[in-house]
Amino acid sequence: MLRGFTTVTFFADDMASARAWYTEVFEAEPYFVRDAGPEHAYLEWRAGDYQHEFGVLNSRFAPHQPAGRPSGAIIYWAVDDVEAAYRRLLDLGATTHDKPTERGPGFITASVTDPFGNILGVMYNQHYLEVLASPGE
Numbered sequence: 001m002l003r004g005f006t007t008v009t010f011f012a013d014d015m016a017s018a019r020a021w022y023t024e025v026f027e028a029e030p031y032f033v034r035d036a037g038p039e040h041a042y043l044e045w046r047a048g049d050y051q052h053e054f055g056v057l058n059s060r061f062a063p064h065q066p067a068g069r070p071s072g073a074i075i076y077w078a079v080d081d082v083e084a085a086y087r088r089l090l091d092l093g094a095t096t097h098d099k100p101t102e103r104g105p106g107f108i109t110a111s112v113t114d115p116f117g118n119i120l121g122v123m124y125n126q127h128y129l130e131v132l133a134s135p136g137e
Contacts, residue, residue: 080124
């Protein structure tokens with residue numbers, strides 16, 4: 001049965017640019033790098049309260065063909081301030097996918113398209129904060 005997310009993987013054709021962009025987003029260098037010849041094949045960062053793994057795979061190794069437009073599941077990263085996170089991503093070169101929207105009390109989402117065609121979501125989620133604050137089992 002499903003137990004939780006392990007690694008979120010995005011794709012990029014220009015891995016050097018993806019490394020620079022996501023290093024800026026996460027404010028850290030990737031902790032894991034796998035090269036294929038002179039270029040990166042895969043980059044991985046750990047981020048957030050639970051050190052979730054975020055990977056960028058060179059598009060040439062993707063198990064499917066790129067859609068040519070923003071695509072894929074939207075993974076929402078928990079943030080304290082959706083508007084500030086959304087604006088920061090836009091300032092870093094992302095474009096609007098879905099502007100900040102209140103989805104109900106305690107739930108606000110927004111998403112951007114990164115410079116490589118992936119959709120990156122941010123969310124204020126009251127449930128996430130409750131889980132974070134609860135004692136572990």
